[in-house]
Amino acid sequence: MKAFIFDLDGVIVDTAKYHFIAWKRIGEKVGFQLSHEQNESLKGVSRVESLERILGWAEAKISSTEKEALLIEKNEDYLQQIDAMGREEILPGVIELLQFAQENNIPVALGSASKNATRILEKLNITSYFNAIVDGNHVTKSKPDPEVFLKGAALLNQAPKDCIVFEDAAAGIAAAKAAGMTTIGMGGADEVKTADHCFDTMALIKPEFIRSL
Numbered sequence: 001m002k003a004f005i006f007d008l009d010g011v012i013v014d015t016a017k018y019h020f021i022a023w024k025r026i027g028e029k030v031g032f033q034l035s036h037e038q039n040e041s042l043k044g045v046s047r048v049e050s051l052e053r054i055l056g057w058a059e060a061k062i063s064s065t066e067k068e069a070l071l072i073e074k075n076e077d078y079l080q081q082i083d084a085m086g087r088e089e090i091l092p093g094v095i096e097l098l099q100f101a102q103e104n105n106i107p108v109a110l111g112s113a114s115k116n117a118t119r120i121l122e123k124l125n126i127t128s129y130f131n132a133i134v135d136g137n138h139v140t141k142s143k144p145d146p147e148v149f150l151k152g153a154a155l156l157n158q159a160p161k162d163c164i165v166f167e168d169a170a171a172g173i174a175a176a177k178a179a180g181m182t183t184i185g186m187g188g189a190d191e192v193k194t195a196d197h198c199f200d201t202m203a204l205i206k207p208e209f210i211r212s213l
């Protein structure tokens, strides 16, 4: 049996809507209206890089001190929304797949760009399903660089080719492919169509499919 590496945002829980609300408010501070499409392109992108992109779209030039302040403000706003989230926001089929992994001794890692990953897993009460956690605090290079997934595979003592990555973002699929892993694109967006396999939700992934990999 192979190992699983799960992205967090958009795979385990739909936090993109909270990131969107928080980034929209930050955009407004520099006189910019962030569109839904622009927010989509920020999926899988680190917090710092997301701010840089927004400032680029806004053509806003601000000091590094002001950037620091905006990053803190964005995260405080985001965390306030995250803290109100409950287990009912876990996406369909996620718990079932985590349980399948546990019952079949398939090692599981988290491979996320988020620096809030452990807080979110705790909040959702699913930390115990993960044998390893690699998040935004443990990497120096963001997706599409494969670092986050290669670190996950190493912590699980698995060869990259034996890892199956669940991702909802173009940057994440590219990162997993660069790592030499099997990719499963979640959510059905055009951006993930380059994955080896695609599913709208995890509830559609059957044990027979996993066994066939």
Ligand code: BG6
Residues within 6 Å of the ligand: 008, 009, 019, 042, 043, 044, 045, 046, 047, 050, 075, 112, 113, 114, 115, 116, 117, 136, 169
């Ligand atoms: C990714 C999200 O998982 O994490 C991005 O898709 C987000 O939208 C990034 O910017 C960093 O998250 P955080 O929680 O560290 O701000």
Ligand code: MG
Residues within 6 Å of the ligand: 007, 008, 009, 010, 011, 043, 044, 167, 168, 169, 172
């Ligand atoms: Mg994601």
